[in-house]
Amino acid sequence: MAILKLTDICKDYQQGKEPVRVLKNINLTVERGEYLAIMGPSGSGKTTLMNLVGCLDVPTSGTYELDGKNLKDLNDDAMAEIRNKHIGFVFQHFHLMPKMDALDNVALPLLYAGVPLAERRERAAEALKSVGLEDRMNFLPNQLSGGQCQRVAIARAMVGKPDLLLADEPTGALDTKSGNQIMEIFRQLSNEGMTIIMITHEQSIAECADKIYHILDGELRTGDEEPEKGGGDSEEA
Amino acid sequence: MIENIRLAFQGIWSHKLRSVLTMLGIIIGIAAIITIVSTIKGTNEQIKENLIGAGNNVVTVQLNQGGYAYDMSWSSIPSGVRVITEETRQELEDISGVEKVSLYNSRSYANMVYYKNTEFSGEIYGIDENYLSVYGYQVKSGRGFTQSDYENFRKVILVDSTAVTNLFGGESPLGQSVEIQGDVFTVVGVVALSEEFAPTINSLNDYYLYADTSSGSIYMPSAVWPTAYQFDEPQNVAIKVANTDVMASAGQAAADLLTQTQIVDPDNSDFDYRSQDMLEQAQQLQSMSESTNMQLIWIAGISLLVGGIGVMNIMLVSVTERTAEIGLKKAIGAKKKRILLQFLTEAAVLTSLGGIIGVVSGIGLAQLISAMMQIPVAIDVTAILISVVFSTLIGVIFGLLPATQAANLNPIEALRRN
Ligand SMILES: Nc1ncnc2c1ncn2[C@@H]1O[C@H](COP(=O)(O)OP(=O)(O)OP(=O)(O)O)[C@@H](O)[C@H]1O
Numbered sequence: 001m002a003i004l005k006l007t008d009i010c011k012d013y014q015q016g017k018e019p020v021r022v023l024k025n026i027n028l029t030v031e032r033g034e035y036l037a038i039m040g041p042s043g044s045g046k047t048t049l050m051n052l053v054g055c056l057d058v059p060t061s062g063t064y065e066l067d068g069k070n071l072k073d074l075n076d077d078a079m080a081e082i083r084n085k086h087i088g089f090v091f092q093h094f095h096l097m098p099k100m101d102a103l104d105n106v107a108l109p110l111l112y113a114g115v116p117l118a119e120r121r122e123r124a125a126e127a128l129k130s131v132g133l134e135d136r137m138n139f140l141p142n143q144l145s146g147g148q149c150q151r152v153a154i155a156r157a158m159v160g161k162p163d164l165l166l167a168d169e170p171t172g173a174l175d176t177k178s179g180n181q182i183m184e185i186f187r188q189l190s191n192e193g194m195t196i197i198m199i200t201h202e203q204s205i206a207e208c209a210d211k212i213y214h215i216l217d218g219e220l221r222t223g224d225e226e227p228e229k230g231g232g233d234s235e236e237a
Numbered sequence: 238m239i240e241n242i243r244l245a246f247q248g249i250w251s252h253k254l255r256s257v258l259t260m261l262g263i264i265i266g267i268a269a270i271i272t273i274v275s276t277i278k279g280t281n282e283q284i285k286e287n288l289i290g291a292g293n294n295v296v297t298v299q300l301n302q303g304g305y306a307y308d309m310s311w312s313s314i315p316s317g318v319r320v321i322t323e324e325t326r327q328e329l330e331d332i333s334g335v336e337k338v339s340l341y342n343s344r345s346y347a348n349m350v351y352y353k354n355t356e357f358s359g360e361i362y363g364i365d366e367n368y369l370s371v372y373g374y375q376v377k378s379g380r381g382f383t384q385s386d387y388e389n390f391r392k393v394i395l396v397d398s399t400a401v402t403n404l405f406g407g408e409s410p411l412g413q414s415v416e417i418q419g420d421v422f423t424v425v426g427v428v429a430l431s432e433e434f435a436p437t438i439n440s441l442n443d444y445y446l447y448a449d450t451s452s453g454s455i456y457m458p459s460a461v462w463p464t465a466y467q468f469d470e471p472q473n474v475a476i477k478v479a480n481t482d483v484m485a486s487a488g489q490a491a492a493d494l495l496t497q498t499q500i501v502d503p504d505n506s507d508f509d510y511r512s513q514d515m516l517e518q519a520q521q522l523q524s525m526s527e528s529t530n531m532q533l534i535w536i537a538g539i540s541l542l543v544g545g546i547g548v549m550n551i552m553l554v555s556v557t558e559r560t561a562e563i564g565l566k567k568a569i570g571a572k573k574k575r576i577l578l579q580f581l582t583e584a585a586v587l588t589s590l591g592g593i594i595g596v597v598s599g600i601g602l603a604q605l606i607s608a609m610m611q612i613p614v615a616i617d618v619t620a621i622l623i624s625v626v627f628s629t630l631i632g633v634i635f636g637l638l639p640a641t642q643a644a645n646l647n648p649i650e651a652l653r654r655n
């Protein structure tokens with residue numbers, strides 16, 4: 001069964017007086033274990049889509065099913081719980097807690113899930129190990145390189161064993177080498193069966209995924225279709 | 238929760254200067270309240286101690302006319318009032334809680350009393366054998382009255398140390414002659430309140446309280462009182478009771494008994510006996526000083542309000558500063574309540590800490606004032622507890638708005654700002 005099913009999703013933002021449609025009738029089905037990349041020029045609505053998929057935002061219209069469940073009319077706390085249990089986030093700018101060491105950063109989602117301290121520590125250590133940072137557990141974010149920070153962030157996203165990993169330009173703030181390292185981790189996670197949706201500007205990064213979607217002016221196409229407006233601006237931010 | 242408190246301390250520690258400045262309003266407010274309360278309490282305890290002494294539980298029952306103490310200095314013998322008999326004295330002693338009863342005559346103005354050419358303007362008493370021990374007087378030099386003084390109507394007197402100063406210029410009065418209402422009396426002893434009962438005069442209030450005895454007192458055996466003054470003067474009564482708790486009740490019982498036995502027609506007379514225990518006076522004085530100080534406490538309260546607003550202000554800034562942190566926490570599953578609690582805890586810890594610092598500086602300040610101005614202070618544990626609880630409460634109340642703002646933050650907006 002599909003882990004994620006978006007049907008006719010629209011998202012409007014109020015800009016001045018008139019509502020601006022940022023996402024237009026998005027239809028997207030993601031099977032469990034799929035690894036896909038979404039590309040698109042700046043302002044095309046990638047992050048907006050990601051926020052909807054990640055239960056950070058609600059669509060203006062359309063239906064959203066996660067693991068067969070229609071998520072509709074949920075309150076803030078119910079959405080928080082879904083994010084906590086089912087979704088792992090990786091952001092461009094890592095978003096680590098600056099005053100917590102790597103281990104505590106990774107353990108944070110488990111705290112919100114009500115996992116007891118000893119188990120939190122244990123699972124966080126395990127997650128850090130899987131991204132190759134077992135020797136950096138007690139480092140603060142400012143003592144880590146960008147690539148290491150992003151690996152901590154991935155460990156944090158994975159520690160709760162989510163159904164879906166969402167990454168919004170995970171390599172956007174990294175050099176090529178670190179970026180490639182991240183891509184290796186993603187590939188490994190995908191091989192282990194994780195469902196991954198990754199947003200990126202870079203063709204080379206997108207090619208790491210199994211499937212590439214393009215988004216243009218709020219419309220989503222699969223990689224096989226040619227974008228209507230041909231042009232370089234899908235390559236460049 | 239413990240985690241929240243730990244984090245709050247961490248946050249406060251990492252912004253030391255800001256935290257101290259934020260807490261300042263609370264610190265000042267609480268310190269002021271603690272200082273005021275300590276001073277009030279200290280003064281009150283002193284007043285109480287001065288008035289009732291440490292265990293000198295005496296109730297005076299006086300003849301009153303129309304509600305005022307009847308003073309023979311200015312009036313003639315009251316009509317329709319009997320002299321207290323030995324029998325009645327026995328009855329007074331039988332009242333529960335009463336340990337000892339003394340009957341005495343007195344003049345608040347001892348008219349026509351001279352030593353050489355100096356006129357004495359203090360008080361004069363005709364006392365029975367119990368008087369000195371009831372009030373806790375000790376003979377400092379010379380001797381007290383003996384039974385034979387009473388039996389033989391000896392014209393002897395005792396003086397207190399104030400009278401020694403005022404009448405004898407500080408020289409030893411023993412053996413000196415004093416002329417009282419034309420009769421010659423010999424000074425045989427000097428009395429003073431025994432150390433533990435001695436009042437200390439530290440404030441204006443105390444001064445007024447003891448002003449009427451400030452010219453000194455002269456005591457003669459009650460047996461010779463009629464020689465100097467008049468026969469058949471109704472006496473006043475001093476009752477020593479077992480403890481302060483029974484002062485009011487024993488005093489009232491004695492007053493009722495005396496009114497019934499001594500006044501010829503008690504229902505239609507404007508004379509009656511009224512008890513006047515020092516505890517009651519002390520309480521009156523205390524409530525007076527308390528009411529003035531209540532106003533000071535209100536002013537300190539305003540400082541707390543201002544302090545609370547300061548805390549709110551800083552917490553709002555803190556929420557803005559930590560938007561990204563809050564957004565991330567919400568994104569990875571923190572519920573509203575958790576964020577709310579985190580910020581409330583932080584505000585409460587901040588103000589509680591301010592409260593505790595305030596209490597400590599308040600105590601210090603009170604001690605300092607006490608040392609510098611000779612005002613007694615007493616630390617009030619209840620006031621300390623209330624202060625700390627109250628400052629915590631201020632944190633919760635003024636933290637509510639910033640915390641709600643943090644909890645309601647939209648995670649998308651919060652994450653975008655970076
Ligand atoms: N809160 C908002 N209010 C109004 N308009 C918004 C809001 N958020 C996004 N938009 C608009 O929606 C459009 C899509 O934004 P989005 O952030 O999804 O773009 P993106 O594809 O992620 O771009 P980038 O590659 O620069 O991150 C933009 O035109 C943006 O101005």
Ligand SMILES: [Mg+2]
Pocket residue numbers: 046047048168
């Ligand atoms: Mg974006």
